[in-house]
Amino acid sequence: MLSGFMEKRLAGKWIAGPTVDDAITRGKKFKALGIGAIFNFLGEALTSSEEIEEATNTYLNVIKAIEPEDKMFQVSVKPTQIGLSVSLDLAKKNLDRIVKAAMEKHLFTWIDMEESQLIDSTIELYRSQIETGSVGLCVQSYLRRTLDDVKALSKEGGIFRLVKGAYTEDEKVAFKAKSEINKSYIDILEYMFENTKMFMVASHDEIMVEKAAELAEKYHKDVWYAMLNGIRNQYLLDLQKRGKQVFAYIPFGKKWIQYSVRRMQEAGHMSLLMKSMLHGKKI
Numbered sequence: 001m002l003s004g005f006m007e008k009r010l011a012g013k014w015i016a017g018p019t020v021d022d023a024i025t026r027g028k029k030f031k032a033l034g035i036g037a038i039f040n041f042l043g044e045a046l047t048s049s050e051e052i053e054e055a056t057n058t059y060l061n062v063i064k065a066i067e068p069e070d071k072m073f074q075v076s077v078k079p080t081q082i083g084l085s086v087s088l089d090l091a092k093k094n095l096d097r098i099v100k101a102a103m104e105k106h107l108f109t110w111i112d113m114e115e116s117q118l119i120d121s122t123i124e125l126y127r128s129q130i131e132t133g134s135v136g137l138c139v140q141s142y143l144r145r146t147l148d149d150v151k152a153l154s155k156e157g158g159i160f161r162l163v164k165g166a167y168t169e170d171e172k173v174a175f176k177a178k179s180e181i182n183k184s185y186i187d188i189l190e191y192m193f194e195n196t197k198m199f200m201v202a203s204h205d206e207i208m209v210e211k212a213a214e215l216a217e218k219y220h221k222d223v224w225y226a227m228l229n230g231i232r233n234q235y236l237l238d239l240q241k242r243g244k245q246v247f248a249y250i251p252f253g254k255k256w257i258q259y260s261v262r263r264m265q266e267a268g269h270m271s272l273l274m275k276s277m278l279h280g281k282k283i
């Protein structure tokens, strides 16, 4: 009963629906308002070859459904849904299939970042595609190592999507205090404005977003801004009206529970999330 209620609410607000068609339909609604879409098929930590193949094929189907050269539509892939939980080679092979299909249509592909134990292999996965210039990597400001990773990868042409980070991590590897995570976010932002060509500011936090907007003016640099579908759609619209290039990250698929639990666990603003679920602007 509760899960049925939650599913209906979540499917409506945060998740586009179970199918590729649902994702593209939701993406087109955003696009009509001048907001781009980043499509993410739900599912992670897959070890069955059928499920990994299904996830890879689903991304290929999303790419098939997008018009060539559509700069408003991108895809974002979790390494462990395309094989990283089995082997790095399998993930590389599947990522290569996705990136090749995307590049044929001049579309951009993102790699999501997952738990900290996967960072080294995810970076290696990214390095297998970095030279294409058509693939970006998500990086997390809560990790103590991230600024160093960004420094190393930016020398190789890295393109980044900066987030705070969504997993529960040990304090040996991650900052725990909000103030430290935010300081790290701003330090990395400043490094990116000075040293990288293009990147994405992915946050719902006005302090981070407005700091990025201020630095964009200072450095005369346009960057991408992104938020998760349904969390602060009105803010995305406001940024779009201010002339920013904005994207909504749109999850779709049947495996909505893990994604939703992670959103609800995000410390500090459960009530904001519930508010956005019940009253936030739906697009």
Ligand SMILES: Cc1cc2nc3c(=O)[nH]c(=O)nc-3n(C[C@H](O)[C@H](O)[C@H](O)COP(=O)(O)OP(=O)(O)OC[C@H]3O[C@@H](n4cnc5c(N)ncnc54)[C@H](O)[C@@H]3O)c2cc1C
Binding pocket: 111, 112, 113, 114, 138, 140, 163, 164, 165, 166, 167, 202, 203, 204, 205, 206, 208, 226, 227, 228, 231, 232, 248, 249, 266, 269, 272, 273, 276
């Ligand atoms: C496009 C995108 C892609 C992502 N990809 C990844 C990924 O690959 N890997 C990963 O680990 N994480 C990813 N994340 C999640 C991310 O790491 C954070 O967990 C998530 O974005 C919450 O952090 P925050 O920056 O929004 O700030 P928070 O610190 O969670 O929130 C800060 C402030 O934002 C405001 N706010 C937040 N929600 C609302 C609301 N509903 N209404 C009003 N105000 C609100 C409030 O002022 C709040 O105090 C992604 C996030 C985005 C936006």
